[in-house]
Amino acid sequence: MTKILFVINPISGDIDKEDLMEDLKAFGRQHDLTVDIFKTTGEEDEKKLKEMLASYKPEIACAVGGDGTVSLTAKSIINSEVALAIIPMGSGNGLSKDLGIPQNIDEALQLLVDHQKMAIDTLDVNGHLSIHICDMGFNALVVKRFCGGETRGPGAYAWIAMQEFMAYEPKKYTIKTDGKTIFDGEAFMITVTNARAFGSNAAINPTGVINDGEFEICILEPFPKSSSLGILYRLYTDTIDDSVYTHRFSCSSASIINHAEEVSQIDGEPEDLGKTISFRAQPQNLHVLLPPQAV
Numbered sequence: 001m002t003k004i005l006f007v008i009n010p011i012s013g014d015i016d017k018e019d020l021m022e023d024l025k026a027f028g029r030q031h032d033l034t035v036d037i038f039k040t041t042g043e044e045d046e047k048k049l050k051e052m053l054a055s056y057k058p059e060i061a062c063a064v065g066g067d068g069t070v071s072l073t074a075k076s077i078i079n080s081e082v083a084l085a086i087i088p089m090g091s092g093n094g095l096s097k098d099l100g101i102p103q104n105i106d107e108a109l110q111l112l113v114d115h116q117k118m119a120i121d122t123l124d125v126n127g128h129l130s131i132h133i134c135d136m137g138f139n140a141l142v143v144k145r146f147c148g149g150e151t152r153g154p155g156a157y158a159w160i161a162m163q164e165f166m167a168y169e170p171k172k173y174t175i176k177t178d179g180k181t182i183f184d185g186e187a188f189m190i191t192v193t194n195a196r197a198f199g200s201n202a203a204i205n206p207t208g209v210i211n212d213g214e215f216e217i218c219i220l221e222p223f224p225k226s227s228s229l230g231i232l233y234r235l236y237t238d239t240i241d242d243s244v245y246t247h248r249f250s251c252s253s254a255s256i257i258n259h260a261e262e263v264s265q266i267d268g269e270p271e272d273l274g275k276t277i278s279f280r281a282q283p284q285n286l287h288v289l290l291p292p293q294a295v
């Protein structure tokens, strides 16, 4: 009998999950799965989850929540044979969308019994794990305000982004890889990722491959406000490389000097990364469950 631990965030995406817990147990009974539940509290979740994983020893750890819950679950099983499954119930659900995991709950649940397992790359960022997107600048500021706010859900995120956009001042960054300086100047935001798109589906790294041993650094340089709609259009049509304000570089390690110590975020959570940030690809060290037909 396959053993599954559901890691449930009761507040993610502003969605009530009381009934869902009964549904998950019923799904387990129906499919002959051994099921247990770990409910996050927002306090020492990583430590408590690791303890539960060590004693329960599941084959699958299934995150039920948003990107923060997925990240918490991934941190707890990284470099092990335990596979990550995702029932997307957050505001953005970035990694699950990039992996082609159904956003419909029943279909995502079905992957627990009908799936393929794949090892994906992750990123080490100054000793922190990133499984989806790390960035500095505008988006990280929005993430920080969102996480500190009372309201969740995609609407709240978009509202904060609109409020912050008009007054945002680009900051200075220096980026080095393979001993060479590849960028030294101001940027609206710098995104470092293996993946293709944010949870909003904005494709910042349209040709990103999640298991090729490399990651991309995507630079969005300062742009006139009158160009913002054009950049948004490019983000949603996989044509961001055509913008004169963007550059992308592929590498397996890099360092970024964040001169102003501008706010940073990893996988949807604000993170204080200091002035010098080192990035290193960690090839195929996280197992994930994907739809059977995915490549």
Ligand SMILES: Nc1ncnc2c1ncn2[C@@H]1O[C@H](COP(=O)(O)OP(=O)(O)OP(=O)(O)O)[C@@H](O)[C@H]1O
Pocket (backbone or CB within 6 Å): 009, 010, 011, 012, 013, 014, 040, 041, 042, 043, 065, 066, 067, 068, 069, 070, 089, 090, 091, 092, 093, 094, 147, 152, 153, 199, 268, 269
């Ligand atoms: N029981 C809880 N009460 C309050 N906060 C919690 C609780 N459990 C987890 N959290 C907090 O929830 C945040 C993670 O939320 P998560 O990312 O899963 O959902 P989201 O923010 O709504 O969606 P997304 O990340 O996709 O935008 C973390 O900051 C974590 O500390």
